[in-house]
Amino acid sequence: MADDLKDLRDRLRKIVTSAWDVEGAKEFREKLEGVFPSELKDKYRACIDGPTPRDCLRKEAEDAGLRTDFESVWKDAPEALISKLEGVKSAWTSALRDKIIVVIEKLDIPELYSLCMAGDFAEVVEKAGLPTEPGSFRECARSVAKIKKLRKELRTVWGKKG
Secondary structure (H helix, E strand, C coil), rough: CHHHHHHHHHHHHHHHHCCCCCCCCCHHHHHHHCCCHHHHHHHHHHHHCCCHCCCHHHHHHHHHHHHHHHHHHCCCCCHHHHHCCCCCCCCCCCHHHHHHHHHHHCCCHHHHHHHHHCCCCCHHHHHHHHCCCCHHHHHHHHHHHHHHHHHHHHHHHHHCCC
């Protein structure tokens, strides 16, 4: 299993690296980065540090006109970049996706992260066995990942050491 995912990881790295090496990709990346200014990054960080970030993130994105701006910039993306990035879809097989999903679901990550996102920290403490109740989404997600050893589990299936 780890070898299959190691090969996938290598393929994905090659696809993405070559995509961002095409002519015009550097300039496009700079435009794309400009859509998300520092002050918006700060607002997003504040949402993540709050107890229920979902609505906050949506509001900040809407207030900034982020969707419209991103769509506008992506319309001018180099065709070669888009074409190469589409190769990411074909790199994954359903069997490989399932291997990752099995790990995530085995650890109850989707349910626990949803509870974190909803600010239901007491429920997360109970279900995950956290030693203390988190005070923000960020703290909750980090605590869940740590107690569930998510990093180690994912590194194992991806064929990386510890």
